[in-house]
Amino acid sequence: MKKVLVLISALSVAISGVLFVASAQGDMTPEQRAAAAVDQRKSLFKTIRYNLGPIAGMAQGAPWDAEVAERNARRIAVMATMIPEMLAVDTSDFDNIETTALDSIWDNQDDIAAKAQALIDNANAFADVVAETGDFAQSMARFRALGGSCGNCHDTYRVDND
Numbered sequence: 001m002k003k004v005l006v007l008i009s010a011l012s013v014a015i016s017g018v019l020f021v022a023s024a025q026g027d028m029t030p031e032q033r034a035a036a037a038v039d040q041r042k043s044l045f046k047t048i049r050y051n052l053g054p055i056a057g058m059a060q061g062a063p064w065d066a067e068v069a070e071r072n073a074r075r076i077a078v079m080a081t082m083i084p085e086m087l088a089v090d091t092s093d094f095d096n097i098e099t100t101a102l103d104s105i106w107d108n109q110d111d112i113a114a115k116a117q118a119l120i121d122n123a124n125a126f127a128d129v130v131a132e133t134g135d136f137a138q139s140m141a142r143f144r145a146l147g148g149s150c151g152n153c154h155d156t157y158r159v160d161n162d
């Protein structure tokens with residue numbers, strides 16, 4: 001009996017936690033929700049860059065580490081599956097939210113999905129070559145396509161600031 005009571009009280013704590021989170025989101029203004037969406041997508045892209053960085057470093061002369069290269073490319077492939085979801089929230093109504101996303105994103109969701117898929121495919125193709133050969137030169141021949149799939153989307157859908 002005591003166990004059941006403990007379970008019930010644990011459950012009610014868990015449920016009120018869920019309700020709290022839900023009502024916190026419900027209380028957000030549309031602007032706060034847009035700001036949160038922008039924050040979330042920037043975090044995703046920053047974490048993608050965090051993983052690309054070491055591979056780009058190797059391309060530029062840092063010691064070749066096949067294990068890190070493959071691991072980070074696989075991580076990027078998984079994270080890139082979130083890109084379409086992150087770029088689905090139209091945040092263009094609010095001028096004082098800092099973003100480099102262009103408004104054309106909101107009407108081109110199919111192309112966003114295709115460009116995200118290209119990144120997934122190129123990240124996996126790179127990781128496959130690394131896994132199969134372990135060879136720096138052969139892997140780097142595949143790396144250009146991976147890096148290129150970032151620029152390919154940025155050139156179309158991001159303010160040109162780099």
Ligand code: HEC
Nearest residue numbers: 042045046048049052099100101112115116119149150153
């Ligand atoms: C399908 C489109 C797409 C792909 C693919 C893509 N990006 Fe982006 N990226 C964006 C958009 C849109 C923004 C602007 C986000 C904003 O400012 O709200 C962005 C922003 C960024 C930012 C800046 C985040 C910030 O804090 O402002 C970084 C860093 C970045 N991307 C890195 C990458 C890297 C590295 C890759 C490839 C491995 C990549 N992106 C692939 C669309 C893409």
